[in-house]
Amino acid sequence: MTNRAAILWETRGDWTVEPVELADPGHGQILVKMKATGLCHSDDHAVTGDMPVPLPLVGGHEGAGVVETVGPDVTRVAPGDHVVLIFNPPCGHCRNCARGRSNLCLNTAQQGYGQQTPFTARGESVAATGDLGTFADRTVISEKCAIKIDKDIPFAAASLLGCAVTTGWGAAVYLGEVTAGDNVVVIGSGGVGVNSVQGAKNAGANLVIAVDPVDFKREQATTFGATHAVASVAEAAALLAELAPGRMADVAILSVGVSNGGLLAETVDLLGPGGIAVVTSVTPAASTSLELSLFQFTLTQKTLRGNVYGGVNVHRDIPLLLDLYRNGHLKLDELITSTYTLDDINQGYADMHSGKNLRGVVLLED
Ligand SMILES: NC(=O)c1ccc[n+]([C@@H]2O[C@H](COP(=O)([O-])OP(=O)(O)OC[C@H]3O[C@@H](n4cnc5c(N)ncnc54)[C@H](O)[C@@H]3O)[C@@H](O)[C@H]2O)c1
Ligand SMILES: [Zn+2]
Ligand SMILES: [Zn+2]
Structure with a gap:
């Protein structure tokens, strides 16, 4: 199985789309076939150097996909489940989680850049943005970073719940x-x-x-x-x-x-x-x-x-936002101005900079 990802090798470089090796899911981890990932401005801060990140880096933190395989002791999701990926997963029991500030969980590093990564390219370990790395055909993440959603929700719309919608x-x-x-x-x-x-x-x-x-x-x-x-x-x-x-x-x-x-x-x-x-x-x-x-x-x-992350509690708010979407109170499909292939990701960012897109979304092929 060949997997490809969009990697940033140097500050102010382009995203290069190339083959990556992916580790098998370990204890508590899942392998997700990515279906859609939004082009958030935050990934561009990694490119410009405005946000310090480890390099090389697989970009992307706003994604949705299908669970393909699971590692030992995974209980929250199963193969075939559709999921939205989240960063800063709440532990549920620290002081901030307990007082309703789970986006500020004390047991999760702010963005987790490079703490764990399943990706290797050109013989080098490659960090994963937000411990997710959604600019990829497949990624391996903690089961805590996946929220199961109903299968009738379009992946492109669902991907935006990972950042743009929740944060805004x-x-x-x-x-x-x-x-x-x-x-x-x-x-x-x-x-x-x-x-x-x-x-x-x-x-x-x-x-x-x-x-x-x-x-x-x-x-x-x-x-x-x-x-x-x-x-x-x-x-x-x-x-x-x-x-x-x-x-x-x-x-x-x-x-x-x-x-x-x-x-x-x-x-x-x-x-x-x-x-x-x-x-x-x-x-x-x-x-x-x-x-x-x-x-x-x-x-x-x-x-x-x-x-x-908008101060949201992802476990409460992603289902809440999907209820509002189903009943016509929240627009998700209308947020997507243009879709791209992974190969066109640099064009997607060029379109963001030129003001063409409300949101550009990359659709990952099967
Ligand atoms: N705090 C968080 O958790 C979090 C999460 C996601 C994104 N962000 C940040 O939010 C910001 C917005 O992200 P985005 O993906 O919506 O970016 P975007 O590029 O899609 O949107 C930015 C908008 O700002 C407009 N703009 C630029 N200069 C302006 C000005 N002087 N006055 C008024 N409007 C102006 C642009 O025309 C554009 O429509 C970025 O800095 C991003 O990194 C923060
Ligand atoms: Zn974002
Ligand atoms: Zn916590």
Whole structure:
């Protein structure tokens, strides 16, 4: 059985698609035939070096597939099961898991780069992104990183539950604490941000203002529930001043592809008293400064909050999101603008950079 994977060998290199050897599943591990994997911007941070990663690296952390074989003592899934792959699998018993913050499980390394890998290429061990490595025909993962789903869910739609949908949805519903009547701004309406838009809408938001410089993203945002779509943060501020003077935004979510301290400050400035800013975007690891009126920040009682995996509990929220999908409250199929073969993965990322895709998805052949 020949397996291929998209590997990053050097910072700023292309993904190279080539044969890989795959280890057999060990204790508690499963071998998954990948069917679909989303092209999340986070994998591109590995390419640019904004996110430090070990190299060489098999990319991909947003995927769905079929369990092909299982190792000893696997109890959660069986061959033939359809699964969504998850990173940061919760242990279920640490302090954070026990208090409802399983995305911050204390027994899982943040992204687990390179801690365990089933991949070998060119005679070298190759790390697997998030201990998953979904840019591959097949991968071997812990059974804890698989959530079983019903077989009628299309793989491409299911793959996006592995990151974009959960992260974006949770940014609004859990970390932003959006409640009925809130005014929400989402800055950057790409694959992740547009799910904050649909999260805010589902939570009963009043104004949902999507900010994106790309016309296509703004058009899409309105079909996902945005009440307004504007091209810049300055326009969003002017709109809030007109529609909600004094009150401004209750929640502002930063979801651009690459963030910086200036954008973080602009996000906080959109908030009215008591507002919550959620930072979903990754800022290059070397960035350490943020200029903010600290006087204002204190005396308007604002919150500035990071985001890991939308604050979701994958075991609760992946089934919950699929229920909403089945009943027409959550759009998944519509998130996918273009599909690619694994060989075309670099084109997929080029299309992400040129603003063509809400989400590009690679479909893996049988
Ligand atoms: N925190 C997490 O757990 C987590 C998980 C997934 C992704 N992310 C991060 O979220 C961010 C978004 O990821 P994505 O896959 O949606 O990326 P994307 O490229 O699909 O979307 C980014 C969007 O931001 C828009 N944009 C760029 N500059 C802008 C600006 N100045 N103002 C407004 N909009 C702007 C782009 O046009 C694009 O539509 C990335 O930084 C990614 O790494 C974080
Ligand atoms: Zn992601
Ligand atoms: Zn835990």
